[in-house]
Structure formats: structure tokens, C-alpha cells
Amino acid sequence: MTQARAPKRPRKNSAKGSAQADGLPQGLTSQDLVEYYSKMVMVRTMDERIWMLNRQGKVPISASAQGHEAAQLGSLLAARKDGDCFLFPYYRDLGIKMAAGLTPTEVMKSFMGKAGEPYSNARQFPLQGADLKHNIIQISNVVAAGLTQAVGYALGCRMMGEKTVVLVFFGDGASSQGETHEAMNFAGVHKVPVVFVCENNGYAISVPQSSQMAIADVASRAEGYGFPGVVVDGMDLVSVYEATREAIIHARAEGPVLLEMKVERFMPHTTDDDDRRYRPAEEVENLRQRDPVITMTAYMIEQGFLTQEQVEEIDAEAKRAINEATDAADAAALPDPSTLLDNLFVD
């Protein structure tokens, strides 16, 4: 494991000593990349549609993942390839939650608060609660509350004699919480198999990183807990895959890793935020030059994994699927008020 370092530029051949004949990192195939590229396009299309539906009054709230997609999908890919990971995402992780296996209609029903949506049956904000079928829990909006829970889950897995590694995701904002320290400290002491994944987009709503911390990299804090901290370019899916894969292997064998993925937030904090109050318009315009969807499209064509025609087909399929999901969710039933008191307890 390397210690905290500056993010590198996106790499075409990012594997160090583990590259395969096709130049991809260990365990990765071009089919994987096509699959996850398609997921990325689907997530972006969903994200944009949700924002539009919010403006139409059909979706009460959304925290956009735009700019975070490569980070979310690259780490999900590593977790899925590993095959024994459990995930504690946070509220901005549309990419993880959707690509983990939900249909576009399930996702859209969740955003519209319709009966039967998979996370909480519309008791909670969209995609919040638990999707146990896909090994995901996210209980609340209190930032960093999931970190100690994730450590406990990983501890529990170890007590059951399992080899599961838990990945817990959080933003730079959550890194300031006391519970982040407590979670990392305990995990370090007990060498709990957990990967702390910080999606650092440089803003806690309106507060820039310089007002949140006096350091350049959240990952540098790992040293204080006795485990490795790693910085990766979160705008590049292949780099994220590789870094997450290494982190999972380390966590299972030796204990925690803090993986900081440098990302950008293209949209306001949520649909209720107006970032023009605190962020120059040209800042986002410039950042969009590094849009992970555009970057990966170019990479896929350049590497010969997809043709221009196939890219357009993937795009068209995403639009078709999201249109269909929008219609289906729009027509779906709302929860029956008679269910208000249900499931306060289990037997």
C-alpha cells in the first residue's frame, strides 16, 4: 500500500506490475468496462432526468451524483469483482445504489416516493434505508453516522467467521465529524476489515475544503490511525477500480484503508441549493472539461472497446430505459395512508 500521494492524471494503463496482455489492471476485462460504461451512462441519464422532474414538481429532493460517477462505479466494480463486499454508501451515491442492481423503474419510484420502492417503501428520502438484496445499508442523512455502523458491520462479519470487507462512503464534509475519528480509531485498533472511501468534491454544501480542514488530503489523516491512506483520481474509473481493489485486499488481510477519491461536484449540493451564491459559474464550466462520462467515452473509443455507433446505441438505450421508468413510476401507486404505523418493530 502506498501512502497518501497527489492524485495522478487519468491513466490508460494504470496497473503497476499487474497489467494483463490487453493493458488492463488485474481482473478487469473489456467486457467489464463496457458494462460499467453503460451503467455510468444510465446513471447520468437518470440523474439529469431526476433533476428535471424535480423542477416539474414530481421529485421532492435529489442530491446529484454528477461528477462522482467514475468514483462510485469504479469502486462498485472492484467490490463486485471481489465478490464479498458489503457497502455503506452515503446520500450522493446514486451511482453505487443504482448500478448495484436496481432497475431504472425501482430507482424512479424511490425518487417519486412511490409504494414498494426498494429501500424504505417510501418512508425515507430516495434510495435511503437498506437494499439488503444488493448488500447495501444507508440509514440516515446524518453525515458520518454510517462510518461507525460500517465498522460494526465489518466487526460482526469477522465475528461470524466471514471474510467480508465493508466499504463505507462519505464526503469531505463528513470527514469533519467526530464520529469519523471514532470510527477510524476503533477500526485501526481492532484492524477491522473496512475501507473508508472519501468522495472529496471540495465542498460541504457551500463551504470549501479550505474552510473545512487545514490539510490538502483527507487521506493523510490515516497515518494518525495506524493504517494506509491513499489518494486516487476519482474522475477516472480504471484508476478508482485499481485503487479500490488494492484497498479491499489490504483490508481483508491487514485492516483498514482510507481511500480518498478526488472528484468534482457539477451540480448544486441538492435540488434545494443554489450554488450561484457561493461558486463562480466558470468554476464548474472548467471542471466539466474533466467530465468522467466524456472522458470515459473517449477512452472506450480510443482503446477500441466501443465504436462511435455503439456509444450512441448505449446512449439511446439509456434514454429509452429512463423514459420508460419515468412513465412507469409516474403511474405507480403512492403508499396507502393506512400503512403509516406499520413496521415500527419486528417480532
Add this chain to the structure above:
Amino acid sequence: MAVQTVIEAVREAMREEMRRDDKVFVMGEDVGKRGGVFLSTQGFIEEFGESRVINTPLAEASIMGIALGAAFRGLRPIPEVQFSDFLWPSVNQLVGEAARVCYGTDGNLPVPMVVRIPYGGGIRGGLFHSQNVEALFFHTPGLKVVAPATPYDAKGLLKSAIRDNNPVIFLEHKKTYRMVRGEVPEAEYLLPIGIADVKRAGSTLTLVSYGLMLHYCLEAAEVVSAEGIDVEVVDLRSLRPLDKATILESVKKTGKLMVVHEDNLTGGVGAEVAAVAADEAFEYLDGPVTRLCGPDIPTMPFAQTLEDAYLPNTEKIAEALRKLAAY
């Protein structure tokens, strides 16, 4: 039947459940070799090992958050707060998170966790070793709250709490730990959460209490019985769910209700008990519902005179009973 103290009953309940089910484990500050500051886990690390008797850093929020996460995986954690006064940093994980998990996943994610909290005063603990914290949890849907007063109840209710698939706040009054002795059966038994117990039958008036104060209530009932006042003493045992049926049955029989607790008066358990009586037994009441509680200051002070002035005791309760009986 063996005679045990409350702390022995608590310890035996945990030991039996840990022997019965590998998924049960304890965690908290000093629970290892020290055996807990009140010795509730004495001998556990020797019997169950470090993996099931986890000494934690001094960080209450993570004790609760980590226990909660382990419960998500299907374990049955028993996290301990060393003193109730120290639990406040962990309130988000208990009230904010644990209480909302079942409802917030529409019943898909059980939380089989018991939070043990030594609480209460009368031990010269001052503002930060005496606190009554029950009102907060009493107000929180999604939690069960248990506050036993005797060794028999403590053991039977703690075993039930450990087997419950929902988060249980288990409040142990620390003055009762060694002060209160009682018979505890050798054979295994469980007591249901949410069922009050009539500790003394009577006909003149109903006296509702829990925890340490229950014992003073029983003493006061004996004192006034010589004066012809026949008090029925109801031990709530569980605060949430509140056993309304037992309270109402008693009130409908006696027509008078008094509630005693050590916790502050305003917004406490007594206020809810009074409201239940007003709502559902109005036509049976033959006097004002009264409360004898800690005054509204930040718990009992350190000085002996001030601590005594804060706490209800046998004499104060007896006096209040006479007044209500005469109404």
C-alpha cells in the same frame, strides 16, 4: 431460590445468554479485565474471550454506532454506557439512528441490541454521575425502554431484552445494584417487556413508580397502611411500551393516582401516566392526579443536604400519600 443483588442478577442474565447464544457479546469501557466499573461483566473476559468482551476506546458515539452495525449483521450486541451521564455523545446513534432503522427500512432490518445504562442518583454522584436519562428514550418511538427495580425483574427482563429483535434501552439504577436484594429462581425464566407489575395490592389509591423510587414507595405504603391508607403500588418495569392496561385497571379500582419518580418533573414519565389517566379513566378519578418527582434543576447536586432535598424519599412519599388520600 437464591438471594441475589441487582448487579448479580444482571451479570447472571448476560452470562446465561452469552452461553446460550454465540451471537451475544458485550462491549464498552473497562468491560474486560476490570469487569466493568460496577463489575457487571466480572469474569466474562476469562470465560468468553476478547472477541466477545470488547474493551473500547473512551468514545461513546462509536460504542453505540459499532454495536448498531454489528446488530445489522445479526449479532446481539450489549453495549454498555459506563454512566448514564456519559451517553449524550452517543444519542444520535440511539435516538437518531437505532430507533429509526426498523421503520426506516419498512421492517427489513432488525436491530437486536440492548444498551445497558447504569443511571440515577442518591450516591453523591453530583451533576455528572447521577443523571436520570429516561425521558429522552421514553419519548422515542422505535425504542423499548426497560427500568427494573428488583433482581428478579432485572434478570428476567434483561434476558428478554437480549432475545428481542428490536433496540432496547435497559436502565439499571446504580443505587439498587448492591442495595436491593431479592430471590431469583435457579431455573431459567423470562419476563415480558411492556408489562407492569403490581408490587403491592391496595384499594385507597394507586401509586405508580419504577427503579429505585419503587422501593421507597413500598416503604411509604407500609408506613401509611398503619393509618388506614391502603396503597396499591404499580411498578412500571417497562417505560416503553407503557403498560396502560395495568395502570388503568388500578386507577379505575382506587380512583386516585400518584406518580413518583426521581427524574425531573416536567415532561417526565409521570406526565404521560397522568395524561393516560386523564384521557382514559377521567370518570373514575376521585382526586387530582399528583406527581412527586425531582425538581426542574439539572439533576441532584453533590452536597448531601442538596441531594437529600432533591430526592423523593419514604417520608416525602408518605406525606404526599396522606394528602392525596384525604382529598
